Amino acid sequence: MKTRAITGFFFIIVMLASVLINGYVFGVFYLLLSGLALLEFYRLVKKAGINPDVMTGVLNGAFIYVVFALISVDGDYHKLIFLLPITLSFISIQELFKKNNAPFTNIAYTYMGIIFTIIPFTFFYALAYLNGPAANLHYPMAFLLMLWANDTGAYLVGSKLGRTKLFERHSPKKTWEGLIGGIIITALAAYIISIYFTELSVTQWIWIGVLISCFGTVGDLIESMFKRSIDVKDSGGILPGHGGLLDRFDGLLLAAPVVYAYLYFITNA
Template sequence: MKTRAITGFFFIIVMLASVLINGYVFGVFYLLLSGLTLIEFYRLVKKAGINPDVITGVLNGAFIYIVFALIAVDSDCHRLIFLLPVTLSAIPIQELFKKNSAPFTNIGYTYLGLIFAIIPFTFFYALAYVDRTSANLHYPMGFLLMLWANDTGAYLVGSKLGRTKLFERHSPKKTWEGLIGGIIITAIAAYIISLYFTELPVDRWICIGVLISCFGTIGDLIESMFKRSIDVKDSGGILPGHGGLLDRFDGLLLAAPVVYAYLYFVTNA
C-alpha cells in the first residue's frame, strides 16, 4: 500500500506538470506516453503468441499522433491526413515478406494497438485546442481531475457499499454502487472545477463529468476484457503498485474521444 501511495503521488505530480508547463511540453509528453503505451500493448499480445509488427506499428503511431496534433493546432494541416493510408499500408505489406501462420491476426493486432493506445491520446491532446482559438489546457486538466475523481469515488463507494456486480465476467470487483458513487463524486469535482475554469458553465462541466464516469468505466471494462482474453493480470510493471500504463489510462480509451466530440459541438456551435 505504501509503494502504491508513493507511486500514485509522483504519478499525479508528473501528469499535472505535463499540463501546467506549456503546450509544447504537453504535446511531447503525451507523444512519448502514447508510444510507451503502444509498446506495452504489443508486449502483452506477444505473450499470447501473437506477433504484431512492433516497429512499423510504433512509427505509424507516432505519425498518427503528430498528424492529428498538427491538425488540432492548425486546421490547414488537414492535408497530412491523406498520407496515413500510405504509411498504414506498410503494416500488411510488411507481413507479405514474413512466414507467419496467422498473418491477419498479426496485422489485426498491430492496427488494434493503434486504436487502443494512440487514438485516445490524440483526442486527449486535441482537447486543448477544441475551441479553435489557442491552447486551453484547462480542458485536459479538468478531464484528468474528473477522471481521478471518478476512479477514487468508484473505489471508495464500491469497497464500502458495493453489492451488485456491474460486469462480473470481466471485472469482478466493479459494482453498480461504485459506478453511481463515481458519477456523484465526479459531478461534485466538476462543480468545483467550474468555479475556477469558467470557460464553460457548471452544467456543461457536470455533463462532461458524467460522460467521463460512464465511458471511462466502459474503457476500464474493455481493458479488463482484453487482459482476460490473453490471460494476464496487469498490463505491465512500469508503475509499482499500479500495474502498467494501459491499466492507468484505460479511462481515456472511450472517454477522451467522446468528451472531445461533446466539447467540439458545444464550443463550435
C-alpha cells in the same frame, strides 16, 4: 500499500505538470506516453503468441499522433492526412515478406494497438485546441481531475457499500454502487472545476463528468476484458503498485474521444 501511495503521488505530480507548463511539453509528453502504451499493448499480445509488427506500428502511431496534433494547432496541415494510407499500408505489405500461419491476425492486432492506444491520446491532446491554435490546457486538466475523482469515488463507495456486481465476468470487484458513487463524486468535482474554469457552464461541466464516469468505466471493463483474453493480471510493471500504463489510462481510452466530440459540438453550436 506504501509503494502504491508513493508511486501514485509522483504520478499525479508528473501528470499535472504535463498540463501546467505549456502546450509543447504537453504535446511531447503525451506522444511519449501513447508510444509507451502502444509498446505495452504489443508486448502483451506477444504473450498470447501473436506477432504484431511492432516497429511499423509504433512509427505509424507516432506519425498519426503528430499529424493530428499539427492539425489541431493549425488546420493548414490537413493535407498530411493523405499520407496516412501510404504509411499504414506498410503494416500489411510487411506481412508479405514474413513466414507465419496467421498474417491477418498479426495485421489486425498491429492496427488494433494503434486504435486502442494512440487514437484516444490524440483526442485527449486535441482537447487543448478546441478553441483555436492557442493552447487552453483547462480542458485536459479538468478531464484528468474528473477521471481521478471518478476512480477515487468508485473505489471508496464500492469498497464500503458495493453489493451488486456491475460486470462480474470481466471485473469481479466493480459494482453498481461504485459506479453511482463515482458519478456523484465526479459531478461534485465538476461543480468545483466550474468555479475556476469558466469556459463552460456548471451544467456542461457536470455533463462532461457524467460522460467521463460512464465511458471511463466502460473503458476500464474493456481493458479488463482484453487482459483476461490473453490471461494476464496487470498490463505491465512500469508503475510499481499500479500495474502498467494501460491499467492507469484505461478510463481515458473511450472517454477522451467521447468528451472531445461533446465539447466540439457544444463549443461550435
